[in-house]
Amino acid sequence: MSSRDAGTTGVERAGAPVPDLSGDVADLTAALVDIPSVSQQEGPIADAVESALRTQAPHLEVVRSGNAVVARTALGRRRRVLLAGHLDTVPIADNVPSRRVREPAGAGTTGTGGADVLYGCGTVDMKSGDAVFLRLAATLTDPAHDITLVLYDCEEIAAEHNGLGRLERELPQWLQADVAILGEPTAGVIEAGCQGTLRVRLSTSGVRAHSARSWRGVNAVHGLAPVLERLARYTPRQVDIDGCVYREGLQAVRIGGGVAGNVVPDAAAIEVNFRFAPDRSAEAALGHVRGVFAGIEADLEVTDLSPGALPGLSAAAAAELVSAAGGRFRAKYGWTDVSRFAALGIPAVNYGPGDPNLAHTRDEHVGTAQIHQVEGVLRDYLTTGVPA
Secondary structure, three states, X not given: OEHHHOOOOEEOOOOOOEEOOOOOHHHHHHHHHOOOOXXXXXXXXXXXXXXXXXXXXXXXXXXXXXXXXXXXXXXXOOXXXXXXXXXXXXXXXXXXXXXXXXXXXOOOOOOOOOOEEEEOOOHHHHHHHHHXXXXXXXXXXXXXXXXXXXXXXXXXXOHHHOHHHHHHHHOHHHHOOOEEEEOXXXXXXXXXXXXXXEEEEEEEEOEOEEHHHHHHOEOOOHHHHHHHHHHHHOOOOXXXXXXXXXXXXXXXXXXXXXXXXXXXXXXXXXXXXXXXXXXXXXXXXXXXXXXXXXXXXXXXXXXXXXXXXXXXXXXXXXHHHXXXXXXXXXXXXXXXXXXXXXXXXXXXXXXXXXXXXHOOOOOOEEEHHHHHHHHHHHHHHHHHOOOO
């Protein structure tokens, strides 16, 4: 049945219904999924979230920046925990509104057989995480730690649009915390730190000629052969940091060249992506890639570069979160906004419901039991309170 038949409630307002922050967290997830929020179109969901927090959580101070909504307690606790999630999704693939079904036993490949499952765009990435954070911030009126909630826009597109960057410029005091938890999908297991990412474009030039008289030309596509040979021989490293094993990778991700079926091409390019462990700085990662391709006659242009984030599990607040989550943790493969918090000197981890392999897919779905599990772990962590 659809989420609208599953108990979703809210007060109607212009644009989108205001979700009920005190009800079941799976119903809240469905309510958020049912508000379309493709990147740069987050206005309606930001309006609904802001209204819900202002009317249902009077213990929180709430501010708005563009389509980001930020709220916090001011209880004078010795520790502040920041809960961050993005409101935007990738483009909808005929998977909104949400639907909620009972999977038959043995069904599915992600452990959802025999379980209550919520389908829809953003169920995994990352409205289930947003729902957990929203409900915790709204219902924990006397937590052991002060809480800051940051729900922001434009995470799924170019970094220049990312709402966290805007908040860092406009409201930096709102991002101060002792530990940050990013609600990216991790299947309910803490994923610490993140890889850095670097993309470069290697371009070659040649001389155009008729392919019937190829000796008169210089083939730019053939000029990329040394680049491909280096990539084929490359051995990526693995590195253990705080018990998290990060696997690096250097891969060609796009190649192009050619003019017509009877022309020797005079220009070609290959794009290479380097995913590097967080013990490398951005500068060191770039130096490594330049070294890999040293001596090859090709122009190297950097098209994207974002540093990684160290696990930070030695920080007391992060270690206690790992303990609250059953002691399980692993490295985060891929880049996430924990890197932004790490750059601010804030230990940060990824922790949220949903299988990351299902993110951005037409069949995106999450088991409601996992949403409840993550909420329960974080509720215990935020209410128990261990002296700093």
